[in-house]
Amino acid sequence: MRTFEFTELVAQLGYTQYGAFFCGVTDRWPVTLYSASYGRFSVPVSLKECKDKLPAAKQEIKAMGGKLLTSGSNGSCLVIRFPKSKGLQGSFYTFVHHSLGTLTRLGIHPLDCCPVCRSGNCDVASFLQGSFRGTHRHCLQGKADAAATAAEENLQSGSYVTGILGAIIGMLVGTLPSLLTILLADSIYALLFALIPIGAYFGYKLFRGRMNKVALLVSILAAVFGVFLLNFELLVYYLINDYYFTFKEALGFLLEELADGGYWLSIAKDSLLAFFFAALGVLFAWRLISRTADSTAAEAQAALRRAVPIYDQTELCELEEDDDTLQEDHLL
Ligand SMILES: [Zn+2]
Numbered sequence: 590m591r592t593f594e595f596t597e598l599v600a601q602l603g604y605t606q607y608g609a610f611f612c613g614v615t616d617r618w619p620v621t622l623y624s625a626s627y628g629r630f631s632v633p634v635s636l637k638e639c640k641d642k643l644p645a646a647k648q649e650i651k652a653m654g655g656k657l658l659t660s661g662s663n664g665s666c667l668v669i670r671f672p673k674s675k676g677l678q679g680s681f682y683t684f685v686h687h688s689l690g691t692l693t694r695l696g697i698h699p700l701d702c703c704p705v706c707r708s709g710n711c712d713v714a715s716f717l718q719g720s721f722r723g724t725h726r727h728c729l730q731g732k733a734d735a736a737a738t739a740a741e742e743n744l745q746s747g748s749y750v751t752g753i754l755g756a757i758i759g760m761l762v763g764t765l766p767s768l769l770t771i772l773l774a775d776s777i778y779a780l781l782f783a784l785i786p787i788g789a790y791f792g793y794k795l796f797r798g799r800m801n802k803v804a805l806l807v808s809i810l811a812a813v814f815g816v817f818l819l820n821f822e823l824l825v826y827y828l829i830n831d832y833y834f835t836f837k838e839a840l841g842f843l844l845e846e847l848a849d850g851g852y853w854l855s856i857a858k859d860s861l862l863a864f865f866f867a868a869l870g871v872l873f874a875w876r877l878i879s880r881t882a883d884s885t886a887a888e889a890q891a892a893l894r895r896a897v898p899i900y901d902q903t904e905l906c907e908l909e910e911d912d913d914t915l916q917e918d919h920l921l
Pocket of ligand 1 (some may be wrong): 706
């Protein structure tokens, strides 16, 4: 699929952009369209429930020139590849409608389980927890209200002192996996260094630190300090293990060395690689540690504002009428 065809398709479907995805509701299906080069879209389903209907669906989609795949990433979903060339299939727009129609006809339905309250009868679709799926407007509203209240409370009662204390504890916990892999497996895993700023961030949050940009700054400082500390801990370990120091002697020796300025320079030189790892760790964890109370509240607001109704207005009226008839039935 070429870029102009993709842009045309997005416009025809009236989807909105969420980072690398374009999402919207078509024929009551929450649809995620991948960027141009991939030429495919996905819909959330319960793979367990539609398992026996999949072979028939695969065949029909194949007959249309497309391909149906299952995926477990981002919750279970069906991925449908567009035909290589439009050929006899008309436009990609028609292909989307036809393939969704096929799924519905075969008895495959969109996943109807709200990620917030875990119940069914979803009335809107929104981008939550990394995927575009059905949810309830009132659940999104609840989430947005709760996040706004939490942000306000945090602003009033959050404390830098307890937060920094928590960050130090979190940082210590975060260095443990790196320390253990270096000691036990004799290897360094860059990804594990991300746990140092993440640990500090969660420590800061857990100890009711004020969740503004200071949380990010503290996490970055903790990442740098954590790497120094890791070096220090390793030195203590090697002094005890290789030079038969007692723990007290090793600690005393290193603390004495620390008082000497030259030691800091040498440790800084030694730590260049470690700093590189700390920077990588911060980079890996960036999305998480840059979250503030305000950004979380804004995100919840956006999920609510951008929610797409699953039913259109006329269908909603019909549903309400059905409800009335049901109630009348009860009365009778
Ligand atoms: Zn819900």
